Amino acid sequence: MKKSAWLPAVIAPVVVAGAVAAPMIANAANDPIAGTNPTAADVIASIAKSSDAQYSGKLTQSSDLGLPELPTGSGGSSLEGDASDVLGLLTSSHTARVYVDGASKQRVQLTQQLAEQDLVRNGSEVWTWDSKERTATHVTLPSDSAKGPQDGTTTPTDIAEQAVDAITPTTTVSKPTEVSVAGHDAWQITLTPKSSGTLVGTVRLAVDQQTGLPLRATIQAAGQDDPAVQVGFTSLDYGAPAARLFDFTPPSNAKVTEKDLSDAEHDAHAKGDHARGAHDGDEPTFTGEGWGTIAELPAGTVDQSSLGDEASGLLGQLTKAVDGGRAVQTSLVSVYLTDDGRVLAGAVPVSSLVAAAK
Template identity: 75%
Template sequence: MKKSVWLPALIAPVVVAGAVAAPVIAQAASTPIAGNDPTAAAVIASIAGSSDARYSGKLSQTSDLGLPELPTGAGGSSLEGEASDALSLLTASHTARVYVDGASKQRVQVTEQLAEQDLIRNGSTVWTWDSKQHAATKTTLPSRSAQTPSSGTTTPTDVAEQAVDAITPTTTVSKPVATSVAGHDAWLLTLTPKSSDTLVGSVQLAVDQQTGLPLRASVTADGQTDPAFQVGFTSLDYGAPAARLFDFTPPAGADVSTKDLSDATPGHGARHHNTGSAERPTVTGSGWDTVVALPAGSADQAGLDADASGLLDQLTTAVAGGRAVQTTLVSVYLTDDGRVLAGAVPVSTLVAAAK
C-alpha cells in the first residue's frame, strides 16, 4: 500500500478536537493548589508546574468516534500496515505504560497482542521502536527543543494543554469539583464551547490537587453524554523511574534509521528539509471552529492503489467537490483537487471553507 497523507489528516484532528490550537500555558511554580475551594484559574495554572514531575503509571485510552465498521481478515487487505495502525488509534482501546523523569526523559510503551511500540526520550535523543516491523528510528532533537515526536499515544497532558488554550473567550469553564483518579485527589474542570458550530460538546479535565498533573481528560461530542475520546491514568506512582528505562539499544537485526534535526530552529524542520510557505497548512476560523487546510497534492487519491482506494471509499462519502468523513468529534474533507481540510466542525463548514 502506498503511503497516503489522508490517514494522518484523519488522526491529527482528534487531538485538535480537544481545543483546536497549540498549547500556550504560562510558566507556574510546581506547588499544590491552595485551599479547598480553588478557582478554575488556579487549577489551570497548576498544570504548567507539572512539567518537572517524576512518575510511573499506566494509561488507558478509549475512542468511540462513530467510524463505520470495516472488514478484517480475508478480503480485508486494505486494513493491513499503515491503514490498520491508523484506524486502530481511532477505533480501539489502548493501554500504555508511561515513565517520566522531568521534561527531558520520557518513555511510553504501548503493548498489543504479540507486539510492542516504544518511544524513549533521553535528552536530545529520541528512539522509537516497533516490534511488529522490527524497526527502530533514532531522532536527534535540537539542543533547545522541548518537543518530543508523537508516539501515536495521547496523554492527559496533551489534551489538557490544548484545551487550556481555548478557554476564553470561546469557552465556559466550570467551578472545580473534587474527584479522584487512580487513587489521587483531583479537581475536575468542565470546559464547554460557546460556539454552536463545533462538534465538541465539552472537555473534562481532572488535575491532581497536589502536583497539577492532568490525570484524566475526556472529550464528549455535542448532544452526547458518554465521552467520544478519553485518556487517563489507571495507576500512578510519583518518584523518579529507574534510569535504565530511558536507555535503548536496538535488538540485533533491527532495521535502524536516523533523523538529524539538530540544526532545526524552533517551529521549523531541519534546514535540508525546509519547504516553501506554499506547502504549509493554512488555518481559518478560531477557537473551536478552526479549520486546518493542507495544500493541493496532500490527498493524492488518483495515486492510491486498489486496496487504499477501497478503504477510502468505505470511510468516506461523496460530497460536493470531493469526499468526506464526519465522526462524532472531527470532520475531514478531501477535495477533488487534492486538498485536505479538517476540523471539529461539520462537513458543510469544511466544504464552505474550501471555496
C-alpha cells in the first residue's frame, strides 16, 4: 500500500497534537457505558475495551480541506503517481472494507476503479498489496508486537486516540449525547479547543455504547459548517470474520519486497534506544503546545531546486510565496517550506509557522 494512502492519517496527529490526557482518563470508570448518564471520561475510557473486538464493516473517509483545483489534461489528471493519489485523497471520498478479529488480525481493502489495495495482518505476518502496480510487501513483526505497522490507513480509532491525547486544560469536552452510526447506538463527545490560535474548530467522536468501538470521528475547521476530515462506518456487523480473510499469498507475477522487523525491538534495546531521547538529525522537533503545536523538520529536508518539472509545477500551484519560503494553508492545517529546506506544519495559520521559523 502506498505511503500516500489515506493521507489524513498523516495530518491528524498534527491537528490533534497535545499533551498527555488529563486525569479524567485515569479516573474514568471501566463499567459499560450503556447507562443513561455516562460522563465524557466514561466514554473515552471505554475505547480501550474495544481492542479485542471482532467485526466486519464498510468505512468511508472524506476530506475537504479547501485545496485549490488543479488543471487536468484531455487524458485525465495532469498529475500522475503519488502526487495525483495525494490530491485525490484530500479532495474526494473513499470507501474501504474492514475485517478485524482482535488486536492481531486485521484486513483493510481499499477499492478504486479497476484496482485494489490491501493491508492484511495475521499475527506477526503483515502483507500489503497493490493490484495496479502488481507489488506486494511482506513484513515480519516482532512476535510480541502489540500493534501493526503504521501503514497510513485511518480508522475512527486512530483519530479517537490522537484526540484523546489532546485533552488538556486547553480543551473543552462536552457531555455525551446519543447518536446512531451504522445502525448502532453511540455516545458522541465533542472536543473544542479553547485557543483561538488554531485552525481546528471541533473534534467529534462517536463511540459504540455497548462495545466502546469508535464508530465515527469528525474534525471540523474553525468557522466551517462541513467536516474537513471525517472517517466513519456506514455498515458494521459484530462477530469473527472468516479466517481465510487473514491469509494472503501474492500472485506469481507480483514483485515482492521482504522486510524482517522481528529483531528490531531487540536491536533497539541493545543500542539503548539511541540514548533514549537523542535525535538522529532528521526527526521533527516541536514547539508550542496543545492545539497550537508546530512540527519542524530540519534544514535540507526539501530541496526545491532539485524537484522535477511536475513536482515544481505542483508546488507552485498549491503554495504561495511568503517571507522566507513558500506555504499553503488549508482549512485545517498549514505547511511552510523555508528557503533553507525546513518544513514546518501545524493546525495553525501560516503566519504562526513563519514566526516559529525565525
